[in-house]
Amino acid sequence: MTNRINFKDRNTLSTLREAVGHAEIRISQKRRELVNPTELEIERFRSKEAEYSLLAAQLYLEWRLSLNKEYAAIGDAIENKKDKLQADIARLEVERAQQHLDAAESSYRLILSHQ
Numbered sequence: 001m002t003n004r005i006n007f008k009d010r011n012t013l014s015t016l017r018e019a020v021g022h023a024e025i026r027i028s029q030k031r032r033e034l035v036n037p038t039e040l041e042i043e044r045f046r047s048k049e050a051e052y053s054l055l056a057a058q059l060y061l062e063w064r065l066s067l068n069k070e071y072a073a074i075g076d077a078i079e080n081k082k083d084k085l086q087a088d089i090a091r092l093e094v095e096r097a098q099q100h101l102d103a104a105e106s107s108y109r110l111i112l113s114h115q
Helices: 010-033 039-071 077-113
Strands: none
Touching: 010 039, 039 077
8 A cells, every 4th residue: 555645635735834834944943053154055045945935835826726626616706706816826926936946046056156
């Protein structure tokens, strides 16, 4: 018997989001605990934090889409529009997180190339 992750299950997505959030907090704490960190070390941690942030945003979007799909037939037209807008906001959060990750990785590579 194999255990498979059901990425369409909202409970699973919530659990994964929570785990990613904890990992992101741990990375932030490690970065703050550094004594006399180099720019490269700081940027490496920021890049890792951005990766977790992107993953959390993607998981939230999947959770929102799963919720919308399940309750689309139940809710009224106004609630459905509200749910779609929340999904659009989640998509924008994913885009923002991706841009943040791209910027952090660029900064890391720039500093690395100067060393």
